[in-house]
Amino acid sequence: MGGQRIAGELKRDVSRASHGVDGMKFLRFDNWSTGLLVPETNKVLDLGRSLGPFRKINAAAADRISGALPEGADGSWVAMIDNWDGVRDSVSALLSALSSPNSKLVTKDLADITLQAPMVAKDSRSFLSAGNIAKHTAQGFKVILGIQQVAKDVHDDVTKPKQQGEPPWGFSVHPELIVGPDATVAPPSSVKKFDYEGEVCAVVGSRGRDIPSEKVRIWGFCALNDWSIRDPVLGIGPRISRGVLSYNLMKNFDTCTSIGPWLVVDEPFDLYNLSVKTRVNGNIRQDWNTSDMIYSFHETAAFLSHYLTMKPGDMIASGTGPGCAIESGVENGLWLRPGDQVEVEVEGAGILRNTVGAF
Amino acid sequence: MKFVRLENWATGLVIERPSMQILDVAANLGALRLQDAAAAEGIVQVLGDSGTASWSPMIEAWDQVRDHFNRMIEAAESESGAFVSQLIDKVKLRAPLPSASVRIFALGGNDAEHVRNIVKAITGEEFPADKFRQEKRDGIPPWGFQVMPDTVIGSGALVVPPSGVQKFDYEGEVGIVLGMGGRDLKAGQVKFWGYTAWNDFSIREARFGIGPQIHRGGLNWALEKNFDGGNACGPWMVVDEDRDISRLRVQTRVNGKTMQDWSTKDLIYGIDETAALISHYVTLKPGDVFASGTGPGTAAESGRDGNRWLKPGDRVEIEVDGGGILSNVVGNW
Numbered sequence: 045m046g047g048q049r050i051a052g053e054l055k056r057d058v059s060r061a062s063h064g065v066d067g068m069k070f071l072r073f074d075n076w077s078t079g080l081l082v083p084e085t086n087k088v089l090d091l092g093r094s095l096g097p098f099r100k101i102n103a104a105a106a107d108r109i110s111g112a113l114p115e116g117a118d119g120s121w122v123a124m125i126d127n128w129d130g131v132r133d134s135v136s137a138l139l140s141a142l143s144s145p146n147s148k149l150v151t152k153d154l155a156d157i158t159l160q161a162p163m164v165a166k167d168s169r170s171f172l173s174a175g176n177i178a179k180h181t182a183q184g185f186k187v188i189l190g191i192q193q194v195a196k197d198v199h200d201d202v203t204k205p206k207q208q209g210e211p212p213w214g215f216s217v218h219p220e221l222i223v224g225p226d227a228t229v230a231p232p233s234s235v236k237k238f239d240y241e242g243e244v245c246a247v248v249g250s251r252g253r254d255i256p257s258e259k260v261r262i263w264g265f266c267a268l269n270d271w272s273i274r275d276p277v278l279g280i281g282p283r284i285s286r287g288v289l290s291y292n293l294m295k296n297f298d299t300c301t302s303i304g305p306w307l308v309v310d311e312p313f314d315l316y317n318l319s320v321k322t323r324v325n326g327n328i329r330q331d332w333n334t335s336d337m338i339y340s341f342h343e344t345a346a347f348l349s350h351y352l353t354m355k356p357g358d359m360i361a362s363g364t365g366p367g368c369a370i371e372s373g374v375e376n377g378l379w380l381r382p383g384d385q386v387e388v389e390v391e392g393a394g395i396l397r398n399t400v401g402a403f
Numbered sequence: 404m405k406f407v408r409l410e411n412w413a414t415g416l417v418i419e420r421p422s423m424q425i426l427d428v429a430a431n432l433g434a435l436r437l438q439d440a441a442a443a444e445g446i447v448q449v450l451g452d453s454g455t456a457s458w459s460p461m462i463e464a465w466d467q468v469r470d471h472f473n474r475m476i477e478a479a480e481s482e483s484g485a486f487v488s489q490l491i492d493k494v495k496l497r498a499p500l501p502s503a504s505v506r507i508f509a510l511g512g513n514d515a516e517h518v519r520n521i522v523k524a525i526t527g528e529e530f531p532a533d534k535f536r537q538e539k540r541d542g543i544p545p546w547g548f549q550v551m552p553d554t555v556i557g558s559g560a561l562v563v564p565p566s567g568v569q570k571f572d573y574e575g576e577v578g579i580v581l582g583m584g585g586r587d588l589k590a591g592q593v594k595f596w597g598y599t600a601w602n603d604f605s606i607r608e609a610r611f612g613i614g615p616q617i618h619r620g621g622l623n624w625a626l627e628k629n630f631d632g633g634n635a636c637g638p639w640m641v642v643d644e645d646r647d648i649s650r651l652r653v654q655t656r657v658n659g660k661t662m663q664d665w666s667t668k669d670l671i672y673g674i675d676e677t678a679a680l681i682s683h684y685v686t687l688k689p690g691d692v693f694a695s696g697t698g699p700g701t702a703a704e705s706g707r708d709g710n711r712w713l714k715p716g717d718r719v720e721i722e723v724d725g726g727g728i729l730s731n732v733v734g735n736w
Contacts (some may be wrong), residue, residue: 133502167504169551203617205723215622216549218506221685232587232683249501253631256565277621284544284680285621288610291620296549297684298586350565351630352551 047148063162067311068135069394070264071304076166077118081306082133082142082151088151092117094138095146101141105134120165121133122198124247125356126264131227132310161224162266162307164247164357170222170301171268171348172243173214177336178365183371188277203338212339212346213291217301223305229271230401231297234281237274238380238403240363242322242330242388244268245303246315246341248272248358255354257346262315263306263378267388267396268361269322274370299401303359308393315341319391320365324384332365361389404472405639405727406597408497408557414454416472417491417639420480424488425496428475429454433696434485435475441497442471457502462582462689463595474491491638498557499599499640501580501690507550509576509603509628510677513670513696521703525610531661535671543604544680545672548625550634550694556731558637560718562604563734565630567615571713571733575604575655575663575721578636579648579674584688593675596639598648600729602655604633604713611707635721635731643725649673653698654718662711665698672696 069081071088078091079292091109095117099106112124113133124131141147175181175248181202206212223229231238249263273294275281285295295301315334339347348354369378380386384400405417415425429452436443445468449461461468473504479486507565512518515535524526556562564571582596606627608614617627648667655663655721681687702711713719713733721729 162701167552169553171624174620208615210619213618213620213622214624216551216624218549219504219687220506234683283544285546286543287511287546288623289546289628290621290623291508291547291549291681291682295622298686348624348626351626352554353631382411394495402734 052151066118068309069306070309071162071306072160074160075118076160078113078121080139081154081171082139082171087151088154088155089139089142090152090368091138093150098138098141099377101144102137105137108134109138120357121357125164126251128249128263129305133295144402159225159305161218161303162305163222163303165360166214167219168357168359169216170217170219170359171344172217172301172361173212173339173363174296174345175202175213176338177332177365179366180334180364180368180371181391183366187370196348206338208266212344212391214344214361215290215295217296221296221298222301223299224302225396225398226399227299227398229299229302230403231271231273233403235273235278235372235403237278238276238400239272240322240324240329240371240386241270241272241368241379242267242320243270243364244315244318244320244362245391246360246362247307248345248354249356250345251353251355253349253353255346255349257340257342260342261346261354262341263371263394264309265313265315265390266303266305266307266393267390269302269386269388269396269398270295270361270364271302271391274295278370278374297343302396302398304396305394313392321389323387323389324366324378324380329378330365330367332367334362336365337362404475404642406499406642407637407639408499410441410495410497412455412497412503414458415625418476418480418488420726421482423491425491425494426475426479426486426488427454428673431475431479431486434487438478438537439474439485439570441560441679442474445471446475457690459501459582459688459690461601462501462580463584465582465596486564489524490613496557496559496638498555498636499638500552500555500692502637503552505552505692507552507692507694508677508681509550509694510545510547510672510696512546513672514665514698515669516672516699516703517697517701521701522706524706539671542692543633545677547677547696551629554629554631555634555636556632557635558729558731560632560635560731561690561734562632562635562731563736564604564606566736567614568606568608568736570607570703570707572607572612572702573655573657573713573719574605574701575653576601576603576697577648577651577653577667577695577723577726578638578697579688579693581678581691582689584686584691586682586686587718587731588679588681588682588687590673590675591636593678595648595674596689598651598723598726599640600726601725602635602636602721602731603628603694603697603727605703606630607703610703613707633727637729638727641726646725649726654682655700656722657717663698663700665700667695670695
């Protein structure tokens with residue numbers, strides 16, 4: 045789970061995103077320890093190292109936070125999320141304590157630190173959606189199936205299954221393959237057609253089976269890039285999958301998913317009206333809104349919970365909108381190349397930036 | 404040697420004399436230290452003080468640490484020291500997995516007779532016996548699915564499918580643990596560390612076009628296999644370096660009646676070939692698990708209205724050569 049330096053350009057986005065809201069942004073330092081972005085600044089509070097000094101200011105709140113992190117600040121956040129209603133105000137108080145004189149809380153400059161993927165636990169599960177934004181799906185099918193133009197009925201074919209009661213679909217990524225902001229990503233050396241997919245990742249706060257969608261609780265969200273090997277669906281190179289089940293290797297390779305830079309928690313954003321922009325070397329490739337999702341995060345979580353006990357930290361990704369390289373055909377200038385810088389910007393959640401490495 | 408996971412994830416060893424007992428490794432380090440301090444220290448280095456750590460470091464260093472574990476077993480079996488063990492029937496065991504977050508790759512459609520029977524049961528189509536091996540010769544890769552590690556239960560646990568399931572099936576298999584790691588491995592290089600009996604319980608109705616659809620599209624969550632309790636393994640992980648894992652007999656019994664009896668020599672794709680494919684994409688590591696795929700005799704092969712579908716109260720046992728008996732009872736749903 046590599047991560048490198050967060051570049052200075054994020055400063056603008058930080059101050060804009062946190063303006064006037066009372067939520068918080070959780071992140072993971074390079075050593076996996078927990079950090080919180082300090083509102084209105086470019087500083088990060090080191091939660092683990094601040095609990096001691098905070099205890100002198102507000103012992104009860106400090107105890108509640110350490111009680112919710114039984115594995116320590118570099119452990120899982122699952123217990124904290126399970127007990128979020130009892131911890132939230134204590135975390136807010138910790139951030140507010142920064143303004144008290146001589147608080148001795150420990151902060152660092154964002155520009156000086158390396159961040160990891162902001163996962164709730166190292167083994168958090170992920171459920172990424174596929175074919176969940178009609179225009180992307182229709183344009184992708186057109187290229188894969190060799191259809192000359194996107195007919196109206198192709199668009200209908202994409203949205204109809206939900207109306208007919210069919211389930212959402214997607215795949216999971218092994219948690220060890222997920223990387224963080226500024227990590228270098230690369231597909232295996234044999235790959236010819238490498239693509240980006242800018243998405244939103246929602247982090248589940250609920251626990252249980254057979255949860256109705258209206259009861260699903262989403263704890264936070266962040267930007268996600270679902271890096272994709274397209275060769276097999278375009279009939280290039282060796283086949284890597286067949287049959288009715290799949291290892292999903294087009295989406296499961298070392299560094300295949302990046303998330304970050306931080307999780308936005310408890311801020312008054314509408315999950316279903318978030319702008320998602322993807323830029324490659326500064327050029328806009330994707331610009332869509334989560335209002336276009338066919339299956340909502342809540343519906344997908346509810347569906348999964350019929351089979352699996354959902355738990356805090358489970359990640360559900362939106363699926364991507366239009367503008368991926370594959371949508372422009374087999375031969376085009378949009379496929380990723382080594383050295384490309386790819387940014388996914390999700391409204392209110394900052395910019396997830398990664399560089400494509402050699403392949 | 405047989406490794407188990409106790410309820411709190413502590414590592415245990417099975418000792419066979421004077422009777423089948425479970426030895427909690429961490430709890431017996433003191434007794435071992437009195438007889439062989441170096442062996443005790445060697446075990447702590449790879450397993451930690453509590454024994455709950457991942458087995459990956461132990462597997463990676465297996466050639467260096469094997470004898471330390473042998474020493475502990477010999478010393479405990481000779482009853483020469485202050486070793487404490489419990490009768491195996493008195494101990495609740497988890498799935499003997501290398502870690503709670505282990506990666507698991509399960510193979511699908513990997514036995515020609517099973518695949519031919521199931522295709523016939525679902526579609527009525529008859530395939531020549533050689534079709535699936537021919538596909539392999541034509542360069543078509545193995546296929547399968549990811550197993551979520553927290554869906555895996557141990558021997559003795561109750562298996563309960565989600566509500567509404569109509570066609571519930573067993574699949575007797577072997578779970579095999581990788582002994583090495585790396586990227587772009589060649590099939591011939593792949594080494595294994597251990598194996599265990601595996602049951603890949605399966606929800607089948609969607610395959611027969613009844614009940615709600617579980618998935619669609621070219622990618623999937625494999626929820627017909629990845630439901631809570633949808634995989635079982637155990638009772639222990641066998642490390643038997645003289646045994647050929649490509650010649651293991653696998654038997655499945657439901658309420659004592661044999662339903663499956665086949666050998667891993669019949670598998671179309673070897674686990675080593677599957678590991679080689681996956682390692683082009685993913686850096687594999689010691690402790691990654693592969694489930695072999697099943698042989699003929701599953702309920703689905705007897706058709707939608709066959710009489711082999713699992714019912715509440717059924718006891719399902721998987722027995723693999725040298726691997727003990729994995730036993731699970733189907734709960735009410």
